[in-house]
Amino acid sequence: MTPRPRLAAADRREQLLDVAADIVAAGGARALTVDAVVAKAEVHRPVVYRHFTNAEVLLDAVVERELSRLHHATETAVAGQVGFEARMRAAVTAWMELFAKDPVVMSIALVRPPSNDPLRARRRQQNRLAVRFVAAEFAAAGVDAVDAEIAGATLLHGLVGIVELWAAKRINRRVAIDRYVRIATATLRELQPQT
Incomplete structure (x- = not known):
């Protein structure tokens, strides 16, 4: 996986929220996992964890x-x-x-x-x-x-x-x-x- 270009923190957070929202819209809340976001956003796990401590916190934010x-x-x-x-x-x-x-x-x-x-x-x-x-x-x-x-x-x-x-x-x-x-x-x- 090639990481995406470095974004400002606020922009990266919005990008992760967009990806998570797409996952929820397509497969429901149960489909939202940190691994699913990592794969779809093409980022490393620490990038997701920098903004959201777990998938539940990410779902709440979405x-x-x-x-x-x-x-x-x-x-x-x-x-x-x-x-x-x-x-x-x-x-x-x-x-x-x-x-x-x-x-x-x-x-x-x-x-x-x-x-x-x-x-x-x-x-x-x-x-x-x-x-x-x-x-x-x-x-x-x-x-x-x-x-x-x-x-x-x-x-x-x-x-x-x-x-x-x-x-x-x-x-x-x-x-x-x-x-x-x-x-x-x-x-x-x-x-x-x-x-």
């Missing part, structure tokens, strides 16, 4: 980076948007655009891992954050806290289904976004207190 990208895209998209429909449309559009540009984010954020996959527990944490985002939007519109949380969980799982249809090329992105926003808006209207 998940954190990809979910951070998703969170940042969402926050940026909804900033300045007024009203439930506009905020939901902006958030879902940002998610879909990010998934289109970077399928690794989609696979880490949405694709359901096997029950024994270490990524599953990390996904639950991310799902709770997504449910809270949607529930907060519902609560801000006057929906009872319990109903808002139920709606958040339901709409999160609905989004996964819609993204899967889009990824399978059964619907286009515009249709996916429009349908999701229509369903979310109808759910909000149904749950809002009648005045």
Whole structure:
């Protein structure tokens, strides 16, 4: 193996994260080993260990980076948007655009891992954050806290289904976004207190 050219520490760390993300996207979290990263990145083991103490730490860093990208895209998209429909449309559009540009984010954020996959527990944490985002939007519109949380969980799982249809090329992105926003808006209207 011929080692790759020497990179700055931050650049090397990003390169290793990119390689690890590709491995996770292709084979799941169980496929991510230090040896797999060494082989794919064409580096020596000490290079990986200089940045990550083991594969679990590397997996945590990959998940954190990809979910951070998703969170940042969402926050940026909804900033300045007024009203439930506009905020939901902006958030879902940002998610879909990010998934289109970077399928690794989609696979880490949405694709359901096997029950024994270490990524599953990390996904639950991310799902709770997504449910809270949607529930907060519902609560801000006057929906009872319990109903808002139920709606958040339901709409999160609905989004996964819609993204899967889009990824399978059964619907286009515009249709996916429009349908999701229509369903979310109808759910909000149904749950809002009648005045």
